[in-house]
Amino acid sequence: MIERHEVEIFLTLAEELHFGRTAKRLHLSPSAVSQTVGKLERRIGTPLFHRTSRHVKLSEIGAQLYQDLLPAWSQAQAAMARAIRAGQGGEHALDILFISIGGGHLLTTAADEFRRRSPHCQVRIREAQLADVMQRLRADTADAAFMPYPVTDPDIVAGPVLITEPRLLAVAATHRLAGRPDISLEELADEQLLRMPTSMPESVRLDRNPVYTPAGRRIPQGEVSETFLELMMLAAAGKGVVIVSAHTALFHVRPDLAYVPIRDAGPLQWGLVWRADRDTALLQSFGEVCSVIASDDPLAR
Structure with missing residues (x-):
């Protein structure tokens, strides 16, 4: 018998293929995720994931288990949500x-x-x-x-x-662009653009994380973050820049961040x-x- 928390951890790790991100998403420690997966693998009698120091990927049996479990798990989640709403x-x-x-x-x-x-x-x-x-x-x-x-x-x-609002670039307060009255999209070719998670719709990611400038110059792609606060933290630490909405400058006033308008970008x-x-x-x-x-x-x- 597989327990509910084991299903949740297994399915989440199968999607993230990263112990740290899985732990963060489920509000657990990476060791708890690893221990749960290890117990599940011992019970089944075969590895569900292939792990190296750099990569995590599903084994053949793990991939089949994911395909078998996901529909039932989604149905159970939906049924519980409907029951809660009915109550x-x-x-x-x-x-x-x-x-x-x-x-x-x-x-x-x-x-x-x-x-x-x-x-x-x-x-x-x-x-x-x-x-x-x-x-x-x-x-x-x-x-x-x-x-x-x-x-x-x-x-x-x-x-x-x-809501329709101007597009800004969030940069570290010490960044060379901080304090500028505005910048152009072409200048993004000289920066690392921090990215949204892959679970966001592709249309949104392409809008917020363009790959090329209008002139066709490639924009370097930076780290992927799971939460908005992670994006802001990385930008403040000088790990990259992030495209944000104008309301961000109102609600996220920080001494280590600066917001610069992008003069030739369409609104968000x-x-x-x-x-x-x-x-x-x-x-x-x-x-x-x-x-x-x-x-x-x-x-x-």
Whole structure:
């Protein structure tokens, strides 16, 4: 018999192929992840992962176990989420994720207005990390997420754009670009551009982490981070630069960071997304309220 925590650890490691990232994502220590996987392998009688000092990859049996377990695990997660929602008001409850402080600000205001209009409906605003927001949405443990656009995945509905704002470059306070009135996209060819996790939609990653400048010069690709705070920490430490929204400069004022406008870059956009098979009237109504709130919100201009 395989235990629930063993399934979660195994599936997460199979996706991340990195003990440290798996531990961080599950709020465990790397040793706990390693011990659990080791016990599982001893019980099965064969390695599930091939490990070296540099790489972790699934064995043939591990890959088959991943394919066999994933559908059942996703169904169990979805069933539990539906049961929780039913116990807290059934279809009259919404769980909305956010990954930025600006998004949380807008959603909280929209939730208050939505509850005023529909007092029978609960709206819970919950923080998610860059690395797990899409997984939580697809596992049906949340109804919608406030996301950077564009989101073009076919199984996801993208609502109207709620926030449009200038694109800035976050750099260390001691960086050569700090203090400049603005920069051009061409100058990114001389920097290490910090990257979003691969679990984010490819369309979002290409927008936030361009590979080439407009003139075709290659932009060096820096470290991949699992959370927004990791991106900011690495930028502050001089490990690279990161493209951010204008609201970041308002909510993340730090003495070790500077924000420089990118004069020839288009704006960044944000909106509410949800699963296509969960396209309910309730979600659409909440999206309409978000649009009304955003039209009056200074962050959305």
